[in-house]
Amino acid sequence: MGLRGYLARRVVYSIILILAVITVNFLIFSMLPGDPMAQFVAGMRGHIDEERYAQLRKHFGLDRPLHERYLSTLGNMLIFNFGNDIISGEPVFDAMRTPMLNTILLMGSAEIISITLGILIGVIAAYKRGGILDTTLVTSSLVTYSVPIFFVGWIVILVFAVQLHWFPSGLTSPPGWVRNPPVNVLEYIVGRLRYIVLPAFTLFLFTVGGWILFTRACILETINEDYVLTARAKGLKERTVLYKHVLKNASLPIITNVALAAAFLISGAIITETLFSYNGMGLLTWHAIYPTPNLPILQAVFYLTALLVIIANFIADLLYGVIDPRVRYG
């Protein structure tokens, strides 16, 4: 079939998947028992006059039959028209802009450090397999991997914010900035960084164990292969063998996971951001659920995350061929 055929099939799959995601999104918000959308509007009854109530129902399309609502949702999603934020009234994209940038900053820095260090340490652990270093690394990764993130967060806050007073224990930027915003760029960067360090460190601690274990497992799959023995027999340096021969061959699943992590990045880290009151996508999502349901935001978050994951999967599949020429499409 070749590359072109494979590509076409993947594109078709992805489109079907996107349609399915939109359908699920519609189902969750419109057809589940209790229908959050209808409940929200029903909750307004009594607080506002009948005219406004009818207007709201019309606004959310609750007066139309289900199939019409489905079709309009489908159309709106495809052109990224998520409607307006219920609370502030501004378009969903405007409401999401700042949190999304904040989240990408936070999760991006945490993920990059965690992936880089995780892969490096994972390779070392796999290489020293069975030794004390490996045992220690694996056990501590297993521990950090399974400890709930709010526990990690609490300890980080306790040590670095409460005891040592090095970093603030929460919020996104200094509270004084609301009145007098920073004048120069350096002050801005330093101020923001001070508030990012602790949540990023928490996320790093929480995720790095997973990356170490995953890389180690992938490396162990290939380290006993014959070509590794050949490479060693050729007299290549151990580091060259590890990073050029073993890691490169073991990297396919790692790449998929990196792509997925990058895609899930925009849905934010609900618990970390709630714990640190960090104004990111996670906090936005949480506040869109609790205390006031803000359904357009939720729909947008779900849809965008799913879309990005689908795209990331697609890209990862394509990258396979670039990295490993043995992969045949078809």
Added chain:
Amino acid sequence: MATRKARTAFAIKRFKKLVKEISQSKRGTLGVTIIAFFVLLAIFAPVIAPYDPINPWKDPGQYPAYDSPPGPKLAEKLCVPSWYEYIPWVHKGSIELKESFISYVVVIDGQKFPNVTNLYLTQRIAKAQKIEAFFPNGSSRELVPVEEWMHNPADLRRVTLDWQTAENLPDSTRVEVTYLTGTDITKTMEVVTDYKFSSSETFYSKWQNKTSHPELFNIKHNSQEGFESGGCIEITYSGSEYNASASEVNTTVFVPFGYAHWAPPKSFATHFSARIETTTKTNVTVTLWLRDEALGKSFLLSTYPITSKGTYFHYKAVSTGNETKGNIGEYPERIIFPRPANMSFALSVNFPNKENDVTVYIDNVQCILYGNSFGLLGTDNGSPFPPRDIFSTLVYGTRVSLVVGILSALFSTVIGLFLGLISGYVGGTVDETVMRFADLLLVLPTLPLFIVLIAVMKSTYGLVSMWNIIILLTFFGWMGFSRTVRSMVLSIRERPFIEAAKAAGGGKFYIITKHMIPNVFPLVYVTLATSVPGAIVTEASLSWLGLGDPSIPSWGKVLYDFNVSGIAVTKGLIEYWFWIFPPCLAIAILATAFILLGFALDEILNPRLRQRR
């Protein structure tokens, strides 16, 4: 064809080998030990936990005046662990303090205003020592405060001097107050040991009485009568023999006790049930008292007139009650119990109708002093329920975590295995459908989706049960394993022995059950062990966000209670460490144990990871 017996023997042998291999791996042994520990904890929770975390009340049913909730609360809120009293650096006992005030008199319109009439000390007064005045000429004299100063109702730090004395002190006289203040770890104390009056010996050895007319009263223990017929105090008053001499007729039954702490209790609660029997229209008045024997001072808690006869009426007085506060002061417990003292708890019966015969039955008499320490790990802030014993909650929480973790791992692994086998072996449209569905579930952000779904359930059904969470975790947990199984099945399908089985006439069902499952089964163990922690942590996270089952005690819910209590902001994490760190640690340790076991199993069962020896 192997017989059933032979097959069983083989299975047992294989299982034994697995156990042996796990026991050889340090991580596996550690994991299994921890899991076993938690399983035992979960099974024997009712035996291990000293209190019921769902109904944290004292002896429901025995204190009928506390009709709702049943019985007085178990403990005060925000208690520290009771073993704090053994910590050497926690101060227990009295501290002697001296504070000086320089007197002067302000004259306004010919009227004198001395400044030392009200002396505000820096600490709570547990016991007064003395007040001395050092005059400018070098002499000194002891002063007497207006009233018993440590029991000043208005302010527990105030000493009031007589206006006349203060006015006559020359300017620049130094008034020195010597007093004791104290801190202590106080314990919850039940003053009456046998409050159901089931034993007459206990009654006669503990209880004393004092009456205005000893010849008219007969006070004894009655083992037949009483609320729920368990025994009671019987007070018989022969009013017909009354000869109009005394002004008041009353009797007091009291139980002496020692209060041992240098700090007041956090609160107290009293209770009694009473019934009167009389042939004429008569009423009696019952009053509850606490008496400081050293000072000779009695504190009236509450007064109850009993007018109707025949049935038991139930009465209570608590330190937070308005009547008690009105009688004593804003913090009755601090005023009554400032220091160690011999106290007594008294119940006084007044007979206004002096000429009538009355028999009074009194039962369920109790006075509970709530201390600031409780149990192994203290108590929570008790909102909206009464304060709960944190240790008991933790022990019961093991059940929730284990059940949610193991069941959802089991269900999702079984579903994953089934769908993986089907889609891998059958292929075609079935395969496509299952795998695309798995893809669809995989691209959705899990935690936000859980939160939305649970929030919807909560608003629809009013509550979220543990089973909803298990179902959700199952529904979103099978995809990874079914993919792995499918890929394994795809490679096994091409192996010669499957072809042989097909050639021999084996059907799809036969091949799947007899050849596929045994080949992928080692992976089931690994997946089971490694998917439990995810479920446990997700359940805890949901509860942490307040989306768990509110009616069952789970570890995450303890943390949620801590979160909403605001203690983290007002008091900090350190002071109430026993509230959050034990549940966090429990979650972490249990999750890690399963991961360790899974990792050990992976190394044993995964042939590629098996080390060459």
